[in-house]
Amino acid sequence: MKEELRSKILKTVSRDKAFYFFTSIGNYTGESASSLKEFMDKTNAVDVKSLEFHLYRGDFEKWIAEVLEDEDLAVEIGRLRSLNYSGSLLRNNLYSIVAKRYRQLIGSFSEKFR
Amino acid sequence: MKIKNDSPALDSIDIEILQNLQEDSKQTYTAIGERIGIAHSTVYDRIRRMEKYGIIKKYTALIDVEKAGVKRIMAIMTVYTDPKESESVADALRKMPEVLEAYTSLSEELLIIAKVVAENQESLHNFIATSVAPLSGVLRIRTSMITKKFKEIPFLLMNERKK
Numbered sequence: 001m002k003e004e005l006r007s008k009i010l011k012t013v014s015r016d017k018a019f020y021f022f023t024s025i026g027n028y029t030g031e032s033a034s035s036l037k038e039f040m041d042k043t044n045a046v047d048v049k050s051l052e053f054h055l056y057r058g059d060f061e062k063w064i065a066e067v068l069e070d071e072d073l074a075v076e077i078g079r080l081r082s083l084n085y086s087g088s089l090l091r092n093n094l095y096s097i098v099a100k101r102y103r104q105l106i107g108s109f110s111e112k113f114r
Numbered sequence: 115m116k117i118k119n120d121s122p123a124l125d126s127i128d129i130e131i132l133q134n135l136q137e138d139s140k141q142t143y144t145a146i147g148e149r150i151g152i153a154h155s156t157v158y159d160r161i162r163r164m165e166k167y168g169i170i171k172k173y174t175a176l177i178d179v180e181k182a183g184v185k186r187i188m189a190i191m192t193v194y195t196d197p198k199e200s201e202s203v204a205d206a207l208r209k210m211p212e213v214l215e216a217y218t219s220l221s222e223e224l225l226i227i228a229k230v231v232a233e234n235q236e237s238l239h240n241f242i243a244t245s246v247a248p249l250s251g252v253l254r255i256r257t258s259m260i261t262k263k264f265k266e267i268p269f270l271l272m273n274e275r276k277k
Contacts, residue, residue, distance in 0.1 A: 015248050015250070016244070016248050018248065020243050020247040020248065022239070022242075022243065022247075025235050025238060025239045025257065025259070026189060026191060026238060026239060026242045026255065026256075026257025026259075027255060027256055027257055028242065028243070028246075028247045028252070028254050028255035029254060030194075030252075030253050030254035032247070032248075
């Protein structure tokens, strides 16, 4: 993977580009994520209703593709959406997909600076 | 003419003039004068004075939005804020055209209650997600969609006690 792409995906974005977790239309949980790492951590912590709300609206894919610019992860999350999971099954699978991608990116970074 | 910042005290005639204007602001000074029992010139002078002091802010039209064919959704948005930043949040909301009314309230937490308008649920969500949630000091937001209106009137002076 190109170094430039890795840095792009692992960047921290400004407040106006962060992901804001809602449980339904207009109901903001108070949780947000400004980077892939923060997004990964929050998927393990926010109300699962929020994960269900955003996943089936396609909000996660959109943010990851447009803001973090990680097309591959966006596609993976799109696949998860088609499985119609809910509750802890959804949370575990989403976290697993994002964590795997994060480890892959960080691993590449670590190797470079070893 | 230099106008003082302090509003003058209103007497019972001023209140009656205001009540008449709230009922129908298109009626003539003569009609108002006849109803109250004063000269139309007195009505004119008093209205001018109340306009100058900002007691009468403007003359507007009450429009039935549904009959006008405009489809909009309304919602009541409660924004829980960090007390140190609630003023700046309220100030930012005040400037947004989607926000029709905004108030601060102190219950267990400091919060801002606002009435908002949007074209549909999706645009309401986008507005809150991209313009309100990112404001510094916003802790969380609860939004209730208005489904049916039972009453909406402006505050009227009808029941104000005459001085």
